[in-house]
């Protein structure tokens with residue numbers, strides 16, 4: 001369970017939002033919506049512990065999430081709106097630093113992750129040769145490699161074609177079925193049936 005308690009965000013001199021509270025239980029998904037500049041990325045980064053809270057608290061399993069950031073970070077995966085793909089490395093090499101375990105386990109994990117985002121055919125080409133949507137899919141594949149209960153996703157489906165959005169929907173459904181939580185900032189409809197919306201105004 002993740003709880004956002006009376007959180008406020010200030011950027012520069014500007015109050016973006018205040019007194020924001022909501023809770024997300026295991027298996028639930030939240031779409032964060034609002035106009036450009038409303039503070040969706042800022043809130044995601046605050047929840048991730050990457051930007052300090054101006055006020056309020058974030059609780060994970062009833063405890064202050066920021067009290068032990070290393071332990072909290074081990075439980076979350078953050079997908080920013082930039083893909084952070086290394087252009088000179090192959091698709092597989094880009095994932096190798098994210099895969100855990102022994103070599104055979106890592107290889108099997110990478111193959112499974114690439115299959116989930118339909119990139120297996122491109123596994124050995126340099127990432128610089130990927131299209132924008134394929135780069136996004138490579139970034140998404142990282143989510144499969146490190147189990148994390150909390151997924152924080154910034155505009156996850158930007159650039160994805162219809163088939164890739166459906167595959168991503170399958171990933172989200174599996175994550176939620178295993179008790180995972182998703183919070184996604186978006187301007188688009190996301191494949192998150194039964195998900196709730198939190199609007200920043």
Ligand SMILES: Nc1ncnc2c1ncn2[C@@H]1O[C@H](COP(=O)(O)OP(=O)(O)OP(=O)(O)O)[C@@H](O)[C@H]1O
Nearest residue numbers: 011012016034035036037038039040041042043185
């Ligand atoms: N490091 C920063 N310093 C100062 N202001 C910032 C900083 N980062 C973001 N901002 C400002 O905070 C506001 C909220 O930005 P944020 O990226 O959180 O909005 P958003 O809701 O995600 O927008 P979009 O829909 O365009 O992605 C914007 O006005 C932005 O200019």
